[in-house]
Amino acid sequence: MRPTFVVGHQRPDTDSAVSAVVYADLLNALKQGETFEGIVLGELSGQTKWLFAEADTPLPRHVNHLLACARDVARCKVFSIGPDAALGEALDLIMRHRIGVVPILDAKRKLLGLLSDRMPAANYFYHANAEDFLGVLFSVADLERHFKLTRWQKPQTEAGGQIVLDTSRVTPGSLVLIGDQPELLAHCRDAGAAAVVTCASQKSSFWRNAMRACPGLGVWHYRGSLMALLPNCPWRFPPRG
Numbered sequence: 001m002r003p004t005f006v007v008g009h010q011r012p013d014t015d016s017a018v019s020a021v022v023y024a025d026l027l028n029a030l031k032q033g034e035t036f037e038g039i040v041l042g043e044l045s046g047q048t049k050w051l052f053a054e055a056d057t058p059l060p061r062h063v064n065h066l067l068a069c070a071r072d073v074a075r076c077k078v079f080s081i082g083p084d085a086a087l088g089e090a091l092d093l094i095m096r097h098r099i100g101v102v103p104i105l106d107a108k109r110k111l112l113g114l115l116s117d118r119m120p121a122a123n124y125f126y127h128a129n130a131e132d133f134l135g136v137l138f139s140v141a142d143l144e145r146h147f148k149l150t151r152w153q154k155p156q157t158e159a160g161g162q163i164v165l166d167t168s169r170v171t172p173g174s175l176v177l178i179g180d181q182p183e184l185l186a187h188c189r190d191a192g193a194a195a196v197v198t199c200a201s202q203k204s205s206f207w208r209n210a211m212r213a214c215p216g217l218g219v220w221h222y223r224g225s226l227m228a229l230l231p232n233c234p235w236r237f238p239p240r241g
Helices: 014-030 046-054 087-097 120-127 140-147 182-190 205-212
Strands: 004-007 036-040 101-105 111-116 150-153 175-178 195-198 218-221
Touching: 004 014, 014 036, 014 046, 087 101, 087 111, 140 218, 150 205, 175 182, 182 195, 182 205
Parallel strands: 004 036, 175 195, 195 218
Antiparallel strands: 101 111, 150 218
8 A cells, every 4th residue: 555645845844854754653653554654855954864863763755746646546446338328327427426538338348439528519418408308318217217107008119309298299209297187198199209207196097098099108107296307307417617
């Protein structure tokens, strides 16, 4: 284990050199599992060398500089994603671990590429509305896991459009948020929606009949207010400061 340096000012006089050595000894006595070393950043004067000799104490090591090296800042643990991961997973790692680059690795841990929030193509994600990026930043499976949705009917296709509240704006592949309105399922199906999330109180016979008439439409149930879904979607990022 490399020691932690304890050092005084750049042109060490007697009190600076002695303080570094004494404080390092104190830290070594107080902290278990760590090593501290008192050093100096310049040549010692004859008076200081005489004092250490009188105290029968070795001179502190002279280090030329304390400039950071790559090994001082390199991370031992590398956070990576696979090529099929959603972009939201990479951006989540960037935000959560305060890192700048996420490598993309294949099953054999071979480097395929890099993703960084500093890339122009990724910069807009910090200012995006989450509801515009279903299938890009996150999937319905992510919503299902994040909000503990209950699947009432399996979808035929993966939702990859927008999340919409206004049923007049349903587009192919979109995810529609509705209340206790089973009569809207047929309209969502005809407009090409991939899935519906409802906050109905229960799976009533009206819902069962409506789902039976729309077998390819995915239906999920959310126990709560639908107004909580959009503001709390996974990977909704704050603007960069």
